Amino acid sequence: MEATGVRLLALARVRGWSMYPLLRHGQWVVVEGITYRFRPPRRGDVVMACLGGREVLKLLAALPGDRVAVDGGRVWVNGAPLELTGAQGEGPPGEPLPPHHYFLLSLAADVGVDSRQQGTVGQDGLLGRACLVLWPPRLLL
Secondary structure (H helix, E strand, O other), X not given: OOOOOOOOEEEEEOOXXXXXXXXXXOXXXXXXXXXXXXXXXXXXXXXXXXXXXXXXXXXXXXXXXOEEEEEOOEEEEOOEEOHHHOOOOOOOOOEEOOOOEEEEEOOOOOOOOOHHHHOOEEHHHEEEEEEEEEEOOEOOO
């Protein structure tokens, strides 16, 4: 990413293909840091976060207190499979996420690094919410 420490608004350039097909390499994304001052992060948000010492754009897949199970790269949240990871059926019981910790996922797991390898991200590691693909023009959510 080419953005650092989102305060209000920032532009981030997507580097790599870990969020394909939602985000593509080279796109410019608007990231805002205001929303989480008024409401907590939500499952399904695309966030900019500090993960493994790098700023990345990832899908927020699980919230504090959610039970997350990872088996062979497949992910279940609260016993339900996350289809984008190839998980099917009822999963193992999993471990609850600690308070103020989030589980982040790449959409293209074969080329991305996420919470499956790096662990959860604390709330202070969430830098902002991606809200719009600026260039080329395309709405994000």
